[in-house]
Amino acid sequence: MHTQDEKDFFLEHGYLHARGVLTGDYLAFIQSEFDRVWELEKPRVNQHQLLKYRTFIDLIEHLPILERHRAIFGAQVQLLQYDFLRQGPHSDASERYWHRDFSFSCERPIAINTILMLDDMIEERGPTRVVPGTHRSELMPPADQVKVPLPGEVAVNAAPGDAIFINAAIWHTGGRNQTDGLRRGIYLYYGYWWLKRYENEKDLPWQAFESASEERLRLLGIKMPGRDLHMYDPDAH
Numbered sequence: 001m002h003t004q005d006e007k008d009f010f011l012e013h014g015y016l017h018a019r020g021v022l023t024g025d026y027l028a029f030i031q032s033e034f035d036r037v038w039e040l041e042k043p044r045v046n047q048h049q050l051l052k053y054r055t056f057i058d059l060i061e062h063l064p065i066l067e068r069h070r071a072i073f074g075a076q077v078q079l080l081q082y083d084f085l086r087q088g089p090h091s092d093a094s095e096r097y098w099h100r101d102f103s104f105s106c107e108r109p110i111a112i113n114t115i116l117m118l119d120d121m122i123e124e125r126g127p128t129r130v131v132p133g134t135h136r137s138e139l140m141p142p143a144d145q146v147k148v149p150l151p152g153e154v155a156v157n158a159a160p161g162d163a164i165f166i167n168a169a170i171w172h173t174g175g176r177n178q179t180d181g182l183r184r185g186i187y188l189y190y191g192y193w194w195l196k197r198y199e200n201e202k203d204l205p206w207q208a209f210e211s212a213s214e215e216r217l218r219l220l221g222i223k224m225p226g227r228d229l230h231m232y233d234p235d236a237h
């Protein structure tokens with residue numbers, strides 16, 4: 001969170017719409033790299049594919065994303081998961097599928113997702129929706145209402161290059177793409193360094209470690225931030 005206002009909004013509501021995280025030529029480049037890597041790696045594109053490519057290795061350290069995670073996790077920030085989100089034109093995806101990504105709610109965020117949008121999230125493209133405040137509740141989305149509109153839901157009409165930061169415990173859903181174009185996003189999921197990544201597979205692509213800075217090794221969960229995890233300063237960066 002770049003400013004105290006952003007941080008206060010995020011902590012209270014459980015999400016933040018950050019504008020212009022990618023702009024201009026860099027946005028156009030990431031859009032075209034998305035399409036190129038999708039064609040090479042589809043249909044499942046996660047950290048085991050993305051971290052082979054320089055473009056997507058660099059993106060995990062893009063400052064408008066990383067600094068907002070550092071504002072919450074300090075030097076303890078780690079990449080937990082990394083995915084492409086992609087729907088073709090006139091998709092048959094559900095209009096709502098309420099869920100939380102991490103079922104552990106508490107006063108402090110433990111894990112935060114960045115949904116980096118590459119297309120215009122107008123109503124017809126099925127914008128991400130959240131129910132503000134649900135990140136603080138123990139309750140899960142009601143099982144009989146997972147596919148219907150919920151009271152208090154907010155649609156985040158992000159422009160290409162905007163990012164939505166969500167506390168991973170917030171109730172949220174993607175929507176159905178009813179346009180003639182694609183619905184593309186990149187899901188960059190970060191959390192505390194002492195969390196495990198959410199998978200059995202231990203090894204990440206070797207390309208991600210080549211000439212890696214200390215910062216990147218920390219992000220990839222290899223190098224411990226500081227001397228050890230006892231008595232660390234949670235605000236150290």
Ligand SMILES: O=C(O)CCC(=O)C(=O)O
Nearest residue numbers: 085127128172173174175
């Ligand atoms: O596509 C979206 O807008 C959200 C995706 C999502 O909720 C998820 O991958 O957990």
